[in-house]
Amino acid sequence: MGQKINPLGFRLGTTQNHHSFWFAQPKNYSEGLQEDKKIRNCIKNYIQKNRKKGSNKKIESDSSSEVITHIEIQKELDTIHVIIHIGFPNLLKKKEAIEELEKDLQKEVNSINQRLNIAIEKVKEPYRQPNILAEYIAFQLKNRVSFRKAMKKAIELTKKADIKGVKIKIAGRLAGKEIARAECIKKGRLPLQTIRAKIDYCCYPIRTIYGVLGVKIWIFVEEE
Amino acid sequence: MAAADVAYAPPMKSGKPGYEGGVLEPQHRIRITLSSRNVKNLEKVCGDLVTGAKGKKLRLKGPVRIPTKVLHITTRKSPCGEGTNTWDRFEMRIHKRVIDLVSTPDVVKQITSITIEPGVEVEVTISDA
Numbered sequence: 001m002g003q004k005i006n007p008l009g010f011r012l013g014t015t016q017n018h019h020s021f022w023f024a025q026p027k028n029y030s031e032g033l034q035e036d037k038k039i040r041n042c043i044k045n046y047i048q049k050n051r052k053k054g055s056n057k058k059i060e061s062d063s064s065s066e067v068i069t070h071i072e073i074q075k076e077l078d079t080i081h082v083i084i085h086i087g088f089p090n091l092l093k094k095k096e097a098i099e100e101l102e103k104d105l106q107k108e109v110n111s112i113n114q115r116l117n118i119a120i121e122k123v124k125e126p127y128r129q130p131n132i133l134a135e136y137i138a139f140q141l142k143n144r145v146s147f148r149k150a151m152k153k154a155i156e157l158t159k160k161a162d163i164k165g166v167k168i169k170i171a172g173r174l175a176g177k178e179i180a181r182a183e184c185i186k187k188g189r190l191p192l193q194t195i196r197a198k199i200d201y202c203c204y205p206i207r208t209i210y211g212v213l214g215v216k217i218w219i220f221v222e223e224e
Numbered sequence: 225m226a227a228a229d230v231a232y233a234p235p236m237k238s239g240k241p242g243y244e245g246g247v248l249e250p251q252h253r254i255r256i257t258l259s260s261r262n263v264k265n266l267e268k269v270c271g272d273l274v275t276g277a278k279g280k281k282l283r284l285k286g287p288v289r290i291p292t293k294v295l296h297i298t299t300r301k302s303p304c305g306e307g308t309n310t311w312d313r314f315e316m317r318i319h320k321r322v323i324d325l326v327s328t329p330d331v332v333k334q335i336t337s338i339t340i341e342p343g344v345e346v347e348v349t350i351s352d353a
Binding site: 003021022023024025074076 | 259260
């Protein structure tokens with residue numbers, strides 16, 4: 001069989017927008033890229049830290065913890081706008097948490113002349129985002145649910161959201177078996193070759209005691 | 225004869241700041257260079273700047289479209305050397321527009337502060353004229 005191209009990269013000109021939207025001359029481009037990478041890592045680490053703190057206090061019985069769908073970065077002359085799209089914002093509703101994040105980011109980015117402007121947007125339909133589904137599956141697998149059940153539950157969640165097609169693929173040592181394999185569940189239609197079809201994709205690694213499982217989720221949202 | 229003189233006299237441009245009256249503010253030649261990867265936003269900023277300058281009745285050399293630079297990166301798709309030699313061809317297109325104005329620097333700062341679009345870089349160089 002052939003290799004499949006990442007559907008996000010395939011549609012960058014048309015249905016998909018860039019997550020980092022700024023311009024720099026080729027001389028300074030690498031610095032801007034490194035800044036971007038630092039900002040994104042910093043935000044993810046912050047949320048992971050707080051998740052660990054939260055789990056010490058109470059058992060995380062519900063999987064509705066914060067999941068970042070994507071982080072948009074726009075840079076102008078003197079400000080950096082960071083827009084964090086989050087599925088279920090629990091922590092980051094409070095202003096203190098946002099201020100802490102700002103301070104952390106300022107230390108990382110450490111540029112004096114640039115102000116940081118952080119905005120947090122709640123995602124409208126969380127179960128339409130592949131990142132959130134992937135986190136849900138990861139949570140289920142950590143609780144030792146059989147992987148096929150986890151995939152089916154995830155697909156049931158998408159039924160509530162308005163979705164025309166889903167495909168979930170898990171690869172690796174499924175159920176801890178020695179021989180790794182890949183399992184896939186599809187529902188609806190998924191026209192990967194159609195560029196005007198809006199397809200969301202996410203590739204998420206899950207760490208288990210037996211190794212790493214790779215989860216890939218394709219969601220066909222709408223056409224044009 | 226007077227009528228003939230009037231008929232042949234060239235039309236006078238009115239309302240130019242700095243040319244009439246006793247006080248002449250130093251006019252500079254100002255070059256605004258706009259670069260971006262995105263044509264829509266770039267053309268929008270260009271249009272805004274041009275209308276802003278025409279509103280203030282400055283001498284303007286319209287947006288000069290400099291040929292787009294296409295930066296190529298061609299890499300092997302494979303992480304190892306095995307397989308048919310398939311190559312990825314990535315490109316980045318940089319569009320550039322140049323607008324020349326003759327005015328005082330304050331007016332220019334006013335105009336450029338209004339129009340700010342994400343993804344467009346604005347560079348202003350001032351030279352005395």
